[in-house]
Amino acid sequence: MEIYLDNASTTKVDKEVLEEIKKYYKKNYGNASSIHSKGQKISEILTQGRRKIAESINSEKEEIIFTSGGTESNNLAIKGVAFANKNKGNHIITTKIEHKSVLESCKYLEKQGFKIDYLDVDNEGFINLNELKEKINEKTILVSIIHGHNEIGTIQDIDEIGKICKDKKVYFHIDACQSFLKEKINVKNFNVDLVSINSHKIHGPMGVGVLYIKTGTKIESLFNGGNQEFGLRAGTENIPGIVGFVKAIEEQQKVDLNEIRNLRDYMIKKVLEIPESKLNGPKERLCNNANFSFKKIEGESIVGLLDGKKIFVSTGSACSEKDIEPSYVLSAIGLSHEEANGSIRVTLSKYNTIEEIDKFVDELNNIVIKLRRISPL
Numbered sequence: 463m464e465i466y467l468d469n470a471s472t473t474k475v476d477k478e479v480l481e482e483i484k485k486y487y488k489k490n491y492g493n494a495s496s497i498h499s500k501g502q503k504i505s506e507i508l509t510q511g512r513r514k515i516a517e518s519i520n521s522e523k524e525e526i527i528f529t530s531g532g533t534e535s536n537n538l539a540i541k542g543v544a545f546a547n548k549n550k551g552n553h554i555i556t557t558k559i560e561h562k563s564v565l566e567s568c569k570y571l572e573k574q575g576f577k578i579d580y581l582d583v584d585n586e587g588f589i590n591l592n593e594l595k596e597k598i599n600e601k602t603i604l605v606s607i608i609h610g611h612n613e614i615g616t617i618q619d620i621d622e623i624g625k626i627c628k629d630k631k632v633y634f635h636i637d638a639c640q641s642f643l644k645e646k647i648n649v650k651n652f653n654v655d656l657v658s659i660n661s662h663k664i665h666g667p668m669g670v671g672v673l674y675i676k677t678g679t680k681i682e683s684l685f686n687g688g689n690q691e692f693g694l695r696a697g698t699e700n701i702p703g704i705v706g707f708v709k710a711i712e713e714q715q716k717v718d719l720n721e722i723r724n725l726r727d728y729m730i731k732k733v734l735e736i737p738e739s740k741l742n743g744p745k746e747r748l749c750n751n752a753n754f755s756f757k758k759i760e761g762e763s764i765v766g767l768l769d770g771k772k773i774f775v776s777t778g779s780a781c782s783e784k785d786i787e788p789s790y791v792l793s794a795i796g797l798s799h800e801e802a803n804g805s806i807r808v809t810l811s812k813y814n815t816i817e818e819i820d821k822f823v824d825e826l827n828n829i830v831i832k833l834r835r836i837s838p839l
């Protein structure tokens with residue numbers, strides 16, 4: 463039996479979601495731009511989906527832009543706002559622990575003459591609000607900050623950051639791909655202008671996401687083409703993906719997050735009984751996240767040996783897995799090279815059981831003992 467504990471990378475698609483998607487490949491196919499009735503039915507489905515997603519974050523449906531996923535939403539938010547507001551200023555503030563799609567968008571903008579400040583974080587992954595305030599100047603156009611962190615689970619204080627941004631009149635974007643439906647996101651209460659979310663982190667299909675764009679936000683489209691998505695995202699809409707995303711939201715809204723949290727807390731307690739192990743990141747974190755370091759051994763070796771037992775976890779973030787350098791996130795929260803290299807990330811979903819966790823901890827314990835026995839460190 464497989465034990466999947468890498469739900470921050472992606473999640474298993476729900477049965478109900480798959481059934482819904484199938485309908486739109488088999489029978490109800492059509493292009494929302496077609497004027498015949500088959501196309502117009504799809505256009506209505508698209509509007510319905512937009513409305514349901516809007517409801518899930520308390521926005522208006524015209525503020526929901528469908529994209530190909532979190533990466534595209536982040537690119538559109540950052541570059542789209544940068545290009546549209548370059549007459550006002552060329553300064554953007556983000557953090558050192560963002561997802562690559564944010565960091566690389568910012569690096570790209572640096573080559574185009576924009577100035578980017580990458581905020582430090584403390585050893586729990588939180589930014590310093592005073593530092594943010596000090597860094598905002600008359601050239602600042604955008605602040606982009608991850609809401610719930612994909613590696614260490616830190617949940618930033620979006621309320622306070624939003625107030626600062628509103629006060630200073632700069633746009634505020636959050637990457638909520640991990641926090642969506644795990645933490646409350648209400649765009650009418652938060653002072654946010656842009657929110658990135660995606661489907662495949664909540665048991666929906668890959669390749670579909672949303673950028674919430676508050677009405678009145680100055681932003682430019684990145685693609686040239688048709689007039690879809692209010693002119694902000696050219697290209698035929700991914701209807702099966704969108705209906706799958708909507709269904710995934712409905713299913714995820716039924717989940718008791720406390721069950722996941724309790725199972726995760728149980729796991730943390732058991733794992734920390736392993737000698738010279740440590741939990742990385744904050745005390746309060748996303749309900750499904752844990753990140754551990756084990757002294758004297760490599761995270762990659764642990765992942766590899768667990769893989770041999772059909773147990774799937776990750777080292778740091780999926781995107782940095784193939785790099786030799788330790789996770790930039792773990793370095794940013796002050797872990798030494800050795801601690802960062804000896805880390806694994808374990809992320810749960812509603813599908814995990816206590817039996818799976820017991821089996822995982824058992825195998826992990828054996829593997830750590832074995833690796834330490836042969837470790838040169």
Ligand SMILES: *Cc1c(COP(=O)(O)O)cnc(C)c1O
Nearest residue numbers: 531532533561612637639640660
């Ligand atoms: C997964 C993820 C992304 C990228 O989303 P894709 O849909 O895979 O492109 C961006 N940010 C965070 C925090 C993520 O977890």
